[in-house]
Amino acid sequence: MRALISVSDKTGIVDFAKQLQELGVEIISTGGTASALTDAGIPVIGISEVTGFPECLDGRVKTLDPHIHAGILAMRSNPEHMEQIAKLGVETIDLVVVNLYPFKQTILKEGVELEEAIENIDIGGPTMLRSAAKNYQDVSVIIDPRDYEKVLVELREVGKVSKTTNFYLSSKVFEHTASYDAMIADYMRKQRNAEVLPEVVTMTFEKVQDMRYGENPHQQAAFYKEIVHPKGTLASAVQLHGKELSFNNINDTNGALELLKEFDQPAVVACKHANPCGVGSADTIHEAYVKAYTSDPKSIFGGIVVANREVDVATAEEINKIFVEIVVAPSYQPQALEVLKKKKNIRILSLADITVKQPDTAYDLKKVGGGLLVQTIDNALLAEGELKVVTDRQPTEKEMEDLLFAWKIVKYAKSNGIAIGKDKQSLGVGPGQVNRIWACNQAIEHAVEALGADVLKGAALASDAFFPFPDCVEAAAAAGITAIIQPGGSMKDQDSIDTCNKYGIAMVFTGMRHFRH
Structure with a gap:
């Protein structure tokens, strides 16, 4: 049995290689891994001894050779494969232990330059991994040091790694290389300031924790984080x-x-x-x-x-x-x-950076049956130059302050949403109703219950979307609310404007809605 070992993460590799040696496994290695194993007294066959070709281009080319890949990809059950590699003088490789250049660690460094990131894109490693993973019936492939012991146990007990374990190891490889390539694609797209919503979306996330359950006890769940997660x-x-x-x-x-x-x-x-x-x-x-x-x-x-x-x-x-x-x-x-x-x-x-907002290019994702809805996040509060008073009465400076405060709150209430505020305090929030007047009545009722009816006198009301009818204005006037902020844009805007003028309410249009579903 022969193993090819070439790892960036050398956690546990010396002990693993020693135990492979004790089991009679020949070890092929290269670069820093070969040096680490040799220094530990473990006999190593250099990669150039196998390929008959020296490493070149600063180590960029060393394992990309038929003597390596034919040895990995040859199907042992296929007589033609075995006959061909015998004629070519190629020996089989039964165990591939590889993990990749640290691209993630590189791009996470402050001030990393594009050239350094590019140099940390592994080429030979993924190729060997994919070759071994494809031929999982005959080859064991390990990318994760946590799997060393699993493989050693089977080698000690039965002299070979089971097909079930090999399939498990193979699937981990394709998950890993898919994630690795997705990281590279995402990094390079951002470097060239490419389109925000590309033709193909590739994303990769790392698990933070498994959870006891999801929204409900009968659902499984886990928390994953972005590789380069915003502060x-x-x-x-x-x-x-x-x-x-x-x-x-x-x-x-x-x-x-x-x-x-x-x-x-x-x-x-x-x-x-x-x-x-x-x-x-x-x-x-x-x-x-x-x-x-x-x-x-x-x-x-x-x-x-x-x-x-x-x-x-x-x-x-x-x-x-x-x-x-x-x-x-x-x-x-x-x-x-x-x-x-x-x-x-x-x-x-x-959370040290609690005030830092996500970049405008960040995605908001919603999974639907058979697909994925992707949009940029709602990072804007107001459309520049769109804020305008549409009623006879202008809001006072104090009312405008209250209006903008309520507008911030309603942006984050589920639609249909209404928020009422005054003196930098929310008074009532009516979220997630199927019609706007219910949301409005709910916000008013909450305010009255918590703080008393008088608290609404002179308060400001915000709506996440336009008023299709003047009923919310009527309810606001009855409660003593004196200022309203909403996007505008309804065919019946004038009905709401006229009703505001009737009660002396100041109303401001934002020209921007904030649906939140």
Whole structure:
């Protein structure tokens, strides 16, 4: 039996090769791997001894040779194959142990140049891996050091690797090379500033964790991260306390983080089932939390709280007065962290770059039966130059501030969505309704229940899409709301404008909608 070993990741390779040697396996190797094995006293056949051709082009060409690939690809059960390699003087290679140039590690380095990235694209490695994986009936192929022991056990016990194990190893190779090529394709597309939505989309993700279940206990789930994941995402967060995040935890927290990134001032977003249920902004993070909590103290229970400033002791003590699933912040005062940890089941996450937004070219993906919907993320808040007052009355400076605050919130509420805000505090959110008036009534009812009817006097209302009827304006006027912001664009816009003028409500059109399905 002969093995070809050429690895970039040398974890465990010396011990593995020693045990192969003890089992009578001849070892072919090259470059740094050959040096490491030789230094450990393991006899190695140099690659040039097999090919009869010296390595060249700075090592770019060494294994791309028929003496290597014929030895790997020859089907042992095919007499013609075996006769041909015998005539050519080619010996079979039964075990291929290869992992690839560190392309991922290279492109993750700060300031890496294109030339360095290109030099770390492996050519010979994937070719050997694919050859061996294709001929899995006769060849064992290993890319992952964690599989060394599995192969050794079978070699010790039965003298060969089972077909079942070889098929497992083969499938891992094709998963790995597909991911490797997808990384390269994605990197090069970005380097040439190619079209945002190419003809063929190739993506690769790495598993972060398996989960106990998905949205429901009967569904399997796992969390995967992008290879080059943007800063400020949950994939970069550090968990400081509590059990692992669930599928719903991650999905809901992601929605809260997206809304939080809209704020420059200290802000807190409380979220439930991926919808904002309380939002507050103030001079301090403590004041911001109190605003977020008091806007809807019922819904925040068992929810998620995210903050864009360090959590202090006062804020931690307020949070601990109720049960919340998760708290995410850029940092925590040491005492504040100890306060939060008193709650056994709370998950505490630190996310240093919590305010960093994803790039405009980032994708939003939605899997549908038989296909994938791909779009760029909704990174815009307002269309430049489109904001215009359409009513007789102009909003006051204070009303405009409240309108823009509510507009940020409704952008992240499920459609049909309505958000009401005043004094940098959400008053009521009506998300995910099948008609807009239900969303409007729900937002008003929540505000009245939590804060009393008078809180809506002089408040601002935002709608994620246009009003097809003036019924929402009628409801807003009855509640005491004095300013409305919406995209506009309905054939019946004038009905809503006329109704606003009737009640002295200022209305602003954004020219941009924010559907969220």
